Amino acid sequence: MTLLQSMGNFLEELEFKEVAPVAPAAKLRLLDTVGCIVFSASLPYVRQMSREFVTSSGPYGVMGHAGGTSSVGDSAFLHGFMVYAYELAGTGAWGGSTGSIVPAAISATQYLAARDDSRISGRDFLRAFVGAAEIQMRLAEWVGFATERYVGWHTPAFHGAVGASAVTAALMGLDATTSAHAMAIAADMAGGGLIHSRNNSKRAHMGRTPASGILSAILARDGLEGGLDVLEDPRWGYRRTLLYGTESLTDVPGNPLDGLGSRFDALSKVSVKYYPFHSAAQSILDNMAELHRQRPELTVSDVASITVGLSTFMFEHGAMLKPAASLADTNFSFPYAAALGFVFEPRRLSEDGASARLFLDGYSNPDVASLQQRVRCESSDVLDAENPYTMDTTLRVDLVDGNTISTRTSFGEASRARGKGAIEFGAQGDEAILTKFDNLTVPALGETRARELREAILNLDALEDVTDVWRIAYVDVKSISTGDPR
Amino acid sequence: MTLAQDIARGALSVPPVAASLPLAGIKRHLVDAIGCAAFGSALPYASALVSDLARPTGFGVIGKTVRMSPGDAAFQSGVYIGAFELDTAGAFVHPAASIVPAALVAAQMRLEDGAAVSGEAFLRATAVAYEMTVRVAEWVGFLPERYIGWHTPAFHGAIGGALAAGLLLELDEVHLARAVAFAADMAGGGLIHARGNAKRFHQARTAQTGITSALLAARGIECGLDVLEDPRWGYRRAMTYSGEGDAPTDQGDLEAVTAGFGSEWRAWARLGIKYYPFHASGQTILDNGVALRAEGIARSEDIVSATVGTTTFIREHDQMLKPATGLADANFSLPYAAAVGLALAPAPLNAERSDAAMFATAVDDPEVQRLQRLVILEVDSELDRENSYTMDTVMTVRTRDGQTHRHRTDYGSRGRSEGGAGGVRFAELGDDDISRKFSNLAAVAWGDEHANRVLASVLSLEQASSVDELLDQLHTESRTIPGAGATKTTP
Numbered sequence: 001m002t003l004l005q006s007m008g009n010f011l012e013e014l015e016f017k018e019v020a021p022v023a024p025a026a027k028l029r030l031l032d033t034v035g036c037i038v039f040s041a042s043l044p045y046v047r048q049m050s051r052e053f054v055t056s057s058g059p060y061g062v063m064g065h066a067g068g069t070s071s072v073g074d075s076a077f078l079h080g081f082m083v084y085a086y087e088l089a090g091t092g093a094w095g096g097s098t099g100s101i102v103p104a105a106i107s108a109t110q111y112l113a114a115r116d117d118s119r120i121s122g123r124d125f126l127r128a129f130v131g132a133a134e135i136q137m138r139l140a141e142w143v144g145f146a147t148e149r150y151v152g153w154h155t156p157a158f159h160g161a162v163g164a165s166a167v168t169a170a171l172m173g174l175d176a177t178t179s180a181h182a183m184a185i186a187a188d189m190a191g192g193g194l195i196h197s198r199n200n201s202k203r204a205h206m207g208r209t210p211a212s213g214i215l216s217a218i219l220a221r222d223g224l225e226g227g228l229d230v231l232e233d234p235r236w237g238y239r240r241t242l243l244y245g246t247e248s249l250t251d252v253p254g255n256p257l258d259g260l261g262s263r264f265d266a267l268s269k270v271s272v273k274y275y276p277f278h279s280a281a282q283s284i285l286d287n288m289a290e291l292h293r294q295r296p297e298l299t300v301s302d303v304a305s306i307t308v309g310l311s312t313f314m315f316e317h318g319a320m321l322k323p324a325a326s327l328a329d330t331n332f333s334f335p336y337a338a339a340l341g342f343v344f345e346p347r348r349l350s351e352d353g354a355s356a357r358l359f360l361d362g363y364s365n366p367d368v369a370s371l372q373q374r375v376r377c378e379s380s381d382v383l384d385a386e387n388p389y390t391m392d393t394t395l396r397v398d399l400v401d402g403n404t405i406s407t408r409t410s411f412g413e414a415s416r417a418r419g420k421g422a423i424e425f426g427a428q429g430d431e432a433i434l435t436k437f438d439n440l441t442v443p444a445l446g447e448t449r450a451r452e453l454r455e456a457i458l459n460l461d462a463l464e465d466v467t468d469v470w471r472i473a474y475v476d477v478k479s480i481s482t483g484d485p486r
Numbered sequence: 487m488t489l490a491q492d493i494a495r496g497a498l499s500v501p502p503v504a505a506s507l508p509l510a511g512i513k514r515h516l517v518d519a520i521g522c523a524a525f526g527s528a529l530p531y532a533s534a535l536v537s538d539l540a541r542p543t544g545f546g547v548i549g550k551t552v553r554m555s556p557g558d559a560a561f562q563s564g565v566y567i568g569a570f571e572l573d574t575a576g577a578f579v580h581p582a583a584s585i586v587p588a589a590l591v592a593a594q595m596r597l598e599d600g601a602a603v604s605g606e607a608f609l610r611a612t613a614v615a616y617e618m619t620v621r622v623a624e625w626v627g628f629l630p631e632r633y634i635g636w637h638t639p640a641f642h643g644a645i646g647g648a649l650a651a652g653l654l655l656e657l658d659e660v661h662l663a664r665a666v667a668f669a670a671d672m673a674g675g676g677l678i679h680a681r682g683n684a685k686r687f688h689q690a691r692t693a694q695t696g697i698t699s700a701l702l703a704a705r706g707i708e709c710g711l712d713v714l715e716d717p718r719w720g721y722r723r724a725m726t727y728s729g730e731g732d733a734p735t736d737q738g739d740l741e742a743v744t745a746g747f748g749s750e751w752r753a754w755a756r757l758g759i760k761y762y763p764f765h766a767s768g769q770t771i772l773d774n775g776v777a778l779r780a781e782g783i784a785r786s787e788d789i790v791s792a793t794v795g796t797t798t799f800i801r802e803h804d805q806m807l808k809p810a811t812g813l814a815d816a817n818f819s820l821p822y823a824a825a826v827g828l829a830l831a832p833a834p835l836n837a838e839r840s841d842a843a844m845f846a847t848a849v850d851d852p853e854v855q856r857l858q859r860l861v862i863l864e865v866d867s868e869l870d871r872e873n874s875y876t877m878d879t880v881m882t883v884r885t886r887d888g889q890t891h892r893h894r895t896d897y898g899s900r901g902r903s904e905g906g907a908g909g910v911r912f913a914e915l916g917d918d919d920i921s922r923k924f925s926n927l928a929a930v931a932w933g934d935e936h937a938n939r940v941l942a943s944v945l946s947l948e949q950a951s952s953v954d955e956l957l958d959q960l961h962t963e964s965r966t967i968p969g970a971g972a973t974k975t976t977p
Contacts, residue, residue, distance in 0.1 A: 196719030
């Protein structure tokens with residue numbers, strides 16, 4: 001039996017009662033992802049792009065838009081793009097996140113309703129979601145870090161497609177073999193996505209993963225087959241190809257099926273962001289917050305330079321070491337994160353009173369523009385020794401008076417306990433996730449509709465038709481005006 | 487200036503009416519692509535998604551009257567071009583299924599906007615895209631397929647699709663460079679391991695990626711432009727990584743990608759046009775089988791063993807070493823190719839009265855099934871020495887009377903001089919051959935009369951003030967081939 005056949009069996013046999021213990025966590029992850037989508041719908045570059053896909057008569061609704069797309073693939077692509085459009089989606093374990101699964105699941109339920117008049121209940125949705133998350137996380141951990149660390153592929157663009165096909169297959173009720181074929185086709189169509197890329201390229205290739213997943217499941221349902229040994233084939237398989245040349249540089253778990261069906265821990269490995277930045281920048285902003293606690297009186301004119309210490313892996317993301325040059329890459333620029341943190345002392349989005357759009361507005365602030373030019377990044381041996389995948393950072397601020405202030409985050413200690421691939425920044429409890437959701441959705445949807453959406457997701461397991469949830473958000477949100485639509 | 491910018495500048499530098507524009511070359515390939523698509527649209531399994539993707543309005547698909555979104559229409563036409571493993575191969579790419587569908591959709595979008603798209607503009611955009619795709623493919627080279635496992639056409643084709651669509655959408659240099667960069671980052675997916683249905687969708691995805699990338703760029707969405715050559719994490723480096731640790735790789739010969747662009751056209755010398763619906767190496771296997779039958783094996787029933795020698799690279803395609811189990815994997819099974827050649831000695835598709843549909847039904851032939859189980863594949867070291875990427879093969883057959891018969895192809899010797907390291911060579915098809923192949927394929931789908939109309943339109947396309955007539959002709963419903971409904975790759 002191949003890996004995919006085992007995974008197909010798992011999906012077919014999985015029952016809601018098995019996932020019920022993690023259903024609350026699943027609903028919060030869904031809530032967090034939907035919040036990201038809704039806020040992103042108001043971003044100028046998203047609205048610019050969606051004009052190409054959304055029409056008033058499109059049957060597949062798009063969150064944050066009054067119209068819809070004419071194709072289910074386009075719906076999945078747009079929702080996937082929006083999940084990542086403000087760099088706020090959950091992240092973890094080299095591509096084990098659920099950012100591809102959710103948009104695929106949303107679009108798959110739209111597709112089933114439109115084509116077959118088939119309604120997916122909240123329980124069935126959660127069963128499929130958790131099952132797909134377990135498969136994708138195990139796949140991600142099995143392939144491991146080396147593909148990103150040394151080779152250069154952005155692994156979420158690969159594993160996400162398999163996760164997206166798994167959730168679609170489960171929602172369609174495909175049998176074990178057909179589900180395995182869906183995942184095989186997805187594994188073969190997966191990918192595209194370079195670790196080098198930032199801004200819209202990354203968003204676009206992440207939009208492709210749910211679209212690939214949906215397509216793969218539909219193809220499999222219609223009787224087309226893929227090679228079921230595509231994952232583990234020792235000569236040309238998925239893992240071997242992704243890891244080629246790094247075999248001596250990495251150690252990865254041997255069996256992705258370990259604990260599948262008895263241990264549901266994938267969601268616990270997905271970390272929730274609280275700043276709209278790349279993972280490493282969460283801790284840059286946290287360091288800045290600590291700096292302000294120590295020296296609240298400092299102003300931009302007091303700063304001679306700022307040095308951010310990163311793991312070598314992060315430091316090699318050359319494109320992210322540059323100051324932000326357009327609105328679209330503010331989410332990926334470490335200098336911008338440091339400068340914005342210093343100038344605005346922004347609250348985490350998981351805190352009351354935080355403003356999501358502050359991170360956009362900061363781009364036109366002259367102090368931020370000036371200060372980000374004084375930020376430099378360097379690789380840190382200390383961080384590398386702790387964990388080459390850590391998202392912890394160090395911060396040193398050299399003041400014009402000759403003094404220096406240093407601080408660092410130490411979130412990584414928790415990740416060592418949760419597995420090598422776990423990404424850690426400040427832990428977000430249930431209330432924090434709910435607050436982040438409110439901060440993202442209320443400005444976009446208004447208080448009433450945002451609350452309705454939140455309650456619907458939190459009560460998902462009682463719903464007969466999950467498309468009723470998505471429909472709440474099928475309204476046009478206003479584009480945030482920034483003067484820079486890119 | 488980044489490579490994406492160089493590519494965009496080079497693509498735009500080809501004059502609208504260029505003396506050097508290889509009209510004959512691009513028209514040959516366009517005829518071939520449309521013929522493949524027409525036949526593909528008659529195969530039931532290739533239309534598996536049509537009802538899912540169809541919508542009341544939108545953009546047309548070759549061989550169908552339905553309408554789809556831009557990405558879906560490009561995808562579906564791409565599926566059809568690659569559906570029967572008959573499309574162009576060479577230089578580590580199969581550009582037809584990536585470029586032609588993206589170009590067709592972009593042309594429709596322009597026409598819908600009220601703009602004119604001349605036949606010459608269409609030919610120019612597709613010719614430029616073919617040429618640049620081959621150049622990018624040669625820049626990346628053979629390594630990803632030979633050792634690592636990526637099916638590189640699933641990557642490079644997206645860049646070609648974006649270029650063709652971007653040119654027809656009349657993107658300026660900045661936006662065209664972004665389209666290339668988007669495509670490079672969204673490209674890929676595709677393992678060399680795959681055969682059967684999975685492979686068929688690789689190229690279709692590149693067409694979809696190409697049109698999507700051009701549309702993103704047209705909407706003003708920006709992206710990083712150094713994605714191709716970045717020495718640490720770029721397109722070429724990631725695809726060719728083979729254990730350098732943290733060290734950046736060299737960027738290859740960047741200048742060669744665009745050098746002489748617009749005056750020196752390499753693509754046509756690199757690409758082989760198939761005449762059997764099989765993987766590239768299956769062309770020569772069939773040639774060998776047909777030759778052995780012509781040279782003295784009167785009855786296939788007398789054959790007791792058959793051995794096919796290939797390069798190591800082809801021999802390592804373990805999925806292709808197995809007998810075919812159904813229509814979906816028949817095009818990729820080398821034992822099946824050998825059995826069809828030996829049992830049926832079929833006329834190639836460029837011959838008069840070749841029966842294209844036969845290749846879709848022969849999988850049920852008892853003698854073919856018997857023979858394919860006899861076939862042994864082995865590495866031929868002589869072929870490896872000549873060219874590790876050659877598609878030449880050697881076939882040795884033993885008959886009941888104890889005699890041994892041997893035949894090998896030698897197309898590669900010409901490939902080495904004309905085709906570069908990645909040139910795929912089998913028998914060369916002339917203009918008449920390609921027209922006959924088209925007719926043999928398209929007539930199955932559309933009937934002789936309509937097939938002839940389409941052929942005439944393509945052959946005179948540079949004189950057409952608009953491509954709208956050709957588009958109308960292409961969006962004509964094809965017939966379904968009876969008995970070609972299997973989709974399975976496993977029993």
